[in-house]
Amino acid sequence: MASVHRVSNNSPLEGPCGVTVKDVPAGDFIVAYAAHLKRTGKVELPNWSDLVKTSKAKELAPYDPDWYYVRAAAIARRVYLRGNVGVGAMRKIYGGKQRRGTVKERFSLSGGSIPRHIFAQLEKMKILEKSDSQKGGRRITETGQRDLDSIAGQIKSADN
Numbered sequence: 001m002a003s004v005h006r007v008s009n010n011s012p013l014e015g016p017c018g019v020t021v022k023d024v025p026a027g028d029f030i031v032a033y034a035a036h037l038k039r040t041g042k043v044e045l046p047n048w049s050d051l052v053k054t055s056k057a058k059e060l061a062p063y064d065p066d067w068y069y070v071r072a073a074a075i076a077r078r079v080y081l082r083g084n085v086g087v088g089a090m091r092k093i094y095g096g097k098q099r100r101g102t103v104k105e106r107f108s109l110s111g112g113s114i115p116r117h118i119f120a121q122l123e124k125m126k127i128l129e130k131s132d133s134q135k136g137g138r139r140i141t142e143t144g145q146r147d148l149d150s151i152a153g154q155i156k157s158a159d160n
Contacts, residue, residue, distance in 0.1 A: 019153040021080050033073035033151050034066060042125050043072055046117055055110040057098035072118045076127055079138055080148055086137035090115035 021029060037043045049068045053061055064070065071094075078093065079085050091109040098108035119138055122128040127144035131137045140148070 019149065019156045021077060021148050021152045024152045024155045026077065028155050029077060029152060030070060030073045032155050033076065033148065034069040036151055037072055038066060038069045043069065043121050052114070053111070054114060055095060055108060057096050057108040057110075068114075068118075071114065072121065075115060075118050076122055076140075076144070076148065079128055080140045080145065083139045084131045084133055084135050084137040086135075087112050087115050087119065089137065 045068055050065075051061060053059075054067075054071075075090060078090075082089075091112050094110035094115070095108055096110075097105045099105050119128060122144070123130070123138070125144075126141055127147065128138045129141050131139045
């Protein structure tokens with residue numbers, strides 16, 4: 001009998017086919033996917049994006065003019081990795097300590113309109129969908145997973 005040579009998914013001979021979002025560094029993926037979202041033009045920036053603070057604990061709006069694309073890419077990655085993530089979970093993830101002068105600092109949730117608007121944009125692009133579980137939240141679609149994995153494959157092939 002002839003032996004069949006099989007290549008595993010982790011083999012460098014296979015190329016970017018088996019690469020997922022988990023295989024690339026988070027910072028590299030978020031920057032690349034944010035550039036992809038900006039380049040495609042499917043994400044509509046809200047008219048308040050240059051004025052809004054991201055949390056009540058922040059004093060100023062973000063300095064980066066592309067912060068909205070970066071936040072959308074980070075949220076898409078987070079939903080890819082965790083699944084069943086809603087607005088409340090995103091508020092907790094992007095929250096931080098609120099400085100209150102001489103009083104002891106405490107944790108403060110971020111604003112909810114930013115993740116809510118990003119979820120709506122990503123649902124319109126068919127990247128996310130509402131989850132069917134009792135818990136609620138959003139989950140990644142098959143087309144969304146394919147898109148995110150293709151960006152991860154481009155990053156992995158650029159590194160080699």
